[in-house]
Amino acid sequence: DAGVIQSPRHEVTEMGQEVTLRCKPISGHNSLFWYRQTMMRGLELLIYFNNNVPIDDSGMPEDRFSAKMPNASFSTLKIQPSEPRDSAVYFCASSLALGEQYFGPGTRLTVT
Amino acid sequence: EDQVTQSPEALRLQEGESSSLNCSYTVSGLRGLFWYRQDPGKGPEFLFTLYSAGEEKEKERLKATLTKKESFLHITAPKPEDSATYLCAAYQGGSEKLVFGKGTKLTVNP
Numbered sequence: 592d593a594g595v596i597q598s599p600r601h602e603v604t605e606m607g608q609e610v611t612l613r614c615k616p617i618s619g620h621n622s623l624f625w626y627r628q629t630m631m632r633g634l635e636l637l638i639y640f641n642n643n644v645p646i647d648d649s650g651m652p653e654d655r656f657s658a659k660m661p662n663a664s665f666s667t668l669k670i671q672p673s674e675p676r677d678s679a680v681y682f683c684a685s686s687l688a689l690g691e692q693y694f695g696p697g698t699r700l701t702v703t
Numbered sequence: 704e705d706q707v708t709q710s711p712e713a714l715r716l717q718e719g720e721s722s723s724l725n726c727s728y729t730v731s732g733l734r735g736l737f738w739y740r741q742d743p744g745k746g747p748e749f750l751f752t753l754y755s756a757g758e759e760k761e762k763e764r765l766k767a768t769l770t771k772k773e774s775f776l777h778i779t780a781p782k783p784e785d786s787a788t789y790l791c792a793a794y795q796g797g798s799e800k801l802v803f804g805k806g807t808k809l810t811v812n813p
Contacts, residue, residue, distance in 0.1 A: 595746075622799055633805040634747070634790065647800060682746050689799060691737060694746030 595695035597683050603701045609671040612698045615664055616685030624692060625658055625668050626682040634682070640666065652677075673702045705730045705795045709804035716811050719780045724807045726791035727773040736774050737801065738767050739790040747790055781811045 596615040604610055616623050624639040638648040640660045648658070655674070660666040670677055680699050684692040710725045728736065735754055739747035751760045753769040760767050764785060766777045776789055792803040 624801075634803040636800055639799060641799065647798065684746075686799075689734060689794065691749045691752055692801060693749060694739075697744075697746050 595683055595685055595693055597681075597695035597698050599698060600696060601699045601701075603703065604673055605703055606674055607672040608702075609669065610673045610677075610700060610702075612668040612681050612683075612700070614666045614668070614683030614695060616666070616683070617693055618664070620685035620687055620693075621663075622686045622692075623660060623666050624684040624686070625666070626684065626694075628680045628682060628697070637668070670700075673700075675702045678702050705793070705802050707791060707793055707802050707804040709789075709791060709807050711807060712805070713808045714810070716778075716781055716809070718782055718811055718813050721777070721779045721781070723778070724776040724789055724809070725773060726776070726804055728791075728793045728802075729772075730793045730795060730802065732797070734794045736769055737792045738774070738776055739792065741788045741790060741806070750789075778809070781809075783811045783813050785809065786811045 598613045622641050625637040626634050627637055628634045637650045638658045639646055643660045656670055658668045678701050680697045682694050682697045684694045686692040707728045716722055735752050737752050738750040740750055741747045751767040756771045758769050764779050768775045788806040788808045790803055790806045792801040795802050
């Protein structure tokens, strides 16, 4: 299995631009998670889906962030408009229900 | 509030010098305690799951143990390639949300 796939690996954008991060979970996994990691706050859960349905988005910082999972093999996290404080590494992870979560390689986002 | 706290924040060892990392948790209805390893520039890599107090799991030089309030990751005779940040996490009661500690950065010098 290829594991969780994320793209792009690196993204540099200017403040105010729209950013879209993409994730392909491990085939057969039914839960998908989006995390953000910073030095100050560590690894924070933003939102998670179960069977393509958003279950908990209480970690999404504000309305500028949105996530979708149109099918079992694809999810996006969108930031519009982006701000410098959004700079972080964003991880996608997938799992079978209540099982261990497997993480992708992450997208390093820099907003200037 | 569910919390996971790891100590120390950083640990430097000489090759072969055994030690332990600590993870204390306050999570109602623990349904799994997870250990991950994270190398720079990579995503966390799953190591162990522990479900009940008294449970132990081993992998090469690593052994994870669990009590009712904390978990330990014991590293026996570490090698430089064991250098990484080790994260622990617990499922928040009643959900699939994993609460992560901030990690212990381990450096093993040759």
